[in-house]
Amino acid sequence: MSKGQWYPGSMTRAVNQLREDLKAIDLVIELLDARTPYSSRNPVFSDLAENKKHLVLLHKADRAENDSTEVWLSHFRKTGAEAMAFSVHRKQDLSRLMNYLNKEESRMRSGRFKRPLRMIFVGIPNVGKSTLINLFVHKAVTRTGNRPGITRGKQWIRIMPGMELLDTPGILMPRINEVTSPPLAVVGAIPAGRVDIHDAALWLIERYLEKGKYDLLINKYPGLEAGEAEQIFEQIGLSQGCLQSEGKVDTERTAALMLRDFQGGALGRFTLESPPRQG
Ligand SMILES: Nc1nc2c(ncn2[C@@H]2O[C@H](COP(=O)(O)OP(=O)(O)OP(=O)(O)O)[C@@H](O)[C@H]2O)c(=O)[nH]1
Ligand SMILES: [Mg+2]
Known part of the structure; x- marks a missing residue:
């Protein structure tokens, strides 16, 4: 098995679990990382969520570039998906999401089934699912008990x-x-254990060069020269002093530092990929 692959067993388990959970669901909110919407999407999911109301949240x-996020949003909308940009750090994003949810809720109320949305x-992993759930838990009115039909141990949180x-x-x-x-x-x-982080760090530097955003790297790592x-x-x-004992650059440590800096926002707002060109 190559370094980058997940264990197929856990993948299958996760998909089966999700298929089970989805039976009780009216609205699926799919989180994609706005910096890498293409790669953070799992195509298996689109099949699972067929026939479900579906919202894509970038x-x-x-952390992403606004103009790129707009391009991605229109890309998703062209494919017929509903899509919204989101950050937990922006109040207006939460209001926009709540408005959307309220509309969906009133559709449920006036619909055939008359049950909660x-x-x-x-x-x-790491796209921000728990952070969003916590955001809603704080707003929650009550935690409801287990309901039949849902895997034991799971709970519904009545957020409104x-x-x-x-x-x-x-x-x-x-x-x-x-x-x-x-x-x-x-x-x-x-x-990190599943990918070559040195390759990933070099790839990242190339993206900054390609987009003419080298100054963002210099901001964080002063004194960098072109190359x-x-x-x-x-x-x-x-x-940055990522050295081995013989004074050679420690590749793993340097790569880890760069990825940490990127993830922490120290390398600026940066979108890593563009939507495929429409023909
Ligand atoms: N900049 C920024 N960071 C965020 C945002 N939402 C979440 N994060 C950060 O992203 C990291 C991962 O968030 P989690 O909520 O733990 O992600 P998760 O999807 O639950 O991850 P797993 O449980 O590993 O699958 C945390 O450090 C969060 O603080 C956001 O809107 N903006
Ligand atoms: Mg989590």
């Missing part, structure tokens, strides 16, 4: 009258291949 939008957050959220997120494994693994490693969606990605990487290792 999450952590405070039930929803779930789904997404790949007529609106219930499953307290356990749907976890999707990202699909990992040559295209998706660098951005997924950069945003922290796959554990190829590998040379820049070496300079970062040297200047």
Whole structure:
């Protein structure tokens, strides 16, 4: 098995679990990382969520570039999906989401079944599922008891009258291949042990060069001179003191530092991929 693959067993288990959970769900809120919407999407999921009301949230939008997020939103809307940018750090995003949920809730109320709108957050690791659930838990009116038909141990959180959220997120494994693994490693969606983080860090430097945003790297790592990605990487290792005992640059430590800096926002707002061109 190549370094980047997930264990197929856990993937199958996760998918089966999600299929079970979805039976009770009216609205699926799919979280994608706004910096890498393509790679943070799992195509298996689209099949599972067929026939369900479905909202795409481009999450952590405070870390992505606004104009790129707009391009991604219109891309999703062209494919017929409902999509919204979101950040837990922006009050107006929460209001927009609440407005959307209220509309859905009143549709349920006036519909045939007259029951609460039930929803779930789904997404790949580290995309922000728990943070969003917690945000709603704080707003929650009550925690409701277990309901039949749902895996034992799970609870519905009544976040508003007529609106219930499953307290356990749907976890999707990202699909990992040559295209998706660098951005997924950069945003922290796959554990360092499963990818070559040196490759991911070089890939990241290339993206900054390609977009003419080298100044964002210099901001964080002063004194960097121009060069190829590998040379820049070496300079970062040297200047940040990521060295082995013989004074050589410690590749693993340098790469880990860069990914940490990116994930912590120290390398600025940056979108890692663009939507496929429409023909
Ligand atoms: N900048 C930014 N960071 C966020 C946002 N939402 C969540 N995060 C951060 O993203 C990291 C991961 O969030 P979690 O909520 O733990 O993600 P998760 O999807 O539950 O992750 P797993 O449980 O590993 O699957 C945390 O450090 C959060 O603080 C956001 O809107 N903006
Ligand atoms: Mg979580």
